[in-house]
Amino acid sequence: SGQWIWIQAVSLGELLLVPPLVKKILEKKIHIHITTSTTAGCDLLDTLLRTTLNHDLVSGGFFPLDLESSLKPWINAKPKFLILMETELWPNLIRLCKKNNIPIGIVNGRLTFKSTRWIQGLTTNSLSQIDFVVARDHDSKVLFKSLGAPEVHYGGNLKAANILPEPLHKPWQDLNLLWTAQPIWVIGNTISGEEILILNLWKKQKEIQPNLRCILAPRQPKRFDEVEELLKSFHLAYTRASYWKTNSQRIPEDILLLDTVGDLPNLYQLAEFAFIGGGWLGRGGHNPLESLRYGVRTFVGPHYDNFKDLVIPLLRTESLWALPVHELEAQINNLPVLISRDLKPSLKAVFEEFGAALDRTWKVLEPRI
Structure with missing residues (x-):
């Protein structure tokens, strides 16, 4: 209880953002559990857990349904905080986390002017309950603030953080x-x-x-x-x-x-x-x-x-x-x-500038771990 961090990454693109972030969190020697919402995401997560994220303190699996009965076991396990990758707003999850004093952060958050027109009524209440947002670009930072997020930081795009070349894998x-x-x-x-x-x-x-x-x-x-x-x-x-x-x-x-x-x-x-x-x-x-x-x-x-x-x-x-x-x-x-x-x-x-996104994001996360 209170000794693990929950990271939710809905599918493939969001999961690919996770490894550099996890490596930073592991420096604090705290357990990380990663969830995903699609079968393709779970296949990729399985691969990551056997390769890049193969560590005793890292586990993963499917995200529960956004229903109170499904979420209760997770909330009762008291994560230290919840990280939502990009822009996932699960109303019941957010409400229950807030009720149980579990901090919530959005990382690599992205909004567009077009998307805010149709999500504004749906998300304003949820965003006001998010503890912090690390936005991936300056336009998103402005839009998150306009929709009621109380604390918004500019981080840069974490898709650019995982840019170190890797050796060719077997086979x-x-x-x-x-x-x-x-x-x-x-x-x-x-x-x-x-x-x-x-x-x-x-x-x-x-x-x-x-x-x-x-x-x-x-x-x-x-x-x-x-x-x-x-x-x-x-x-x-x-x-x-x-x-x-x-x-x-x-x-x-x-x-x-x-x-x-x-x-x-x-x-x-x-x-x-x-x-x-x-x-x-x-x-x-x-x-x-x-x-x-x-x-x-x-x-x-x-x-x-x-x-x-x-x-x-x-x-x-x-x-x-x-x-x-x-x-x-x-x-x-x-x-x-x-x-x-x-x-x-x-x-x-250009890569050196992109690499700073992880440092800026970590500067926001580290004091909370």
Whole structure:
């Protein structure tokens, strides 16, 4: 009782923010329990607990239903405080925590002017009961204050905090050996309709580079089978990663369909080029730092509203390009062969500024632990 911290991260994107924060909290030698709300999130959490977050003081599982009867055992266990990642407002959970004097904080909180128009009536009461918010950008800080949050700090985007490169995990080391000296495109976090756009470009490039390979990773696990059918319909040779991992001595086909959860960020380091989905069909984009931290030249679509605080400074580094699909081919063909993976000085400088987000967030959290 009172000797554990509860972190709730609703799904994949929020969970990826957790590891650097957990490592900071572990310095205080206090137990951390992480919950998530989706099956995909639980798959990723399982992977994290066996790798990055493998520690005696870290556990995790599903988030309870936001019903008083479901929440009572958790409240009775008296967490020292509750951290909600990004912008999760569970009315019963917040009410019960407040009633039982359990502090609540929102970390990496994000609001947009558009979202506040429809959530204002729903969230004002809940936000007034939140003890503190660490906002990921200055606009969000203003909006949280306007909606009644009593204590709001600017932290910066924690999606930029986890940018240190990691060594290649097993069994991907075997893949690297099997595909050695062969150019690889990693097409990651794609949404429906984007795979075919980038694969058409890949097919054209393969006519110029016959040994070109591809790792294709749809954003949502529920789409793995759908994307497999797409590959079949276009008669593209592929291997599912889940199959290959149990037969890792065999050379995969030209396309590796990444149907495993949690492996994509580590695999970007194999890429000659990375394509980060979510921005070609107007969904707001995904995190480009997962590939850029390895010095990989990276492309995103022109719709990057969800990550504009990261993308805009990164565009100036000449390591990231935000382009519509019809302009990608010309840009790829104009780029020289990548001689070194060393980060450009301009990219290093941006990363140093991004890294301060964790320090600012920790400055708010540490006195409460």
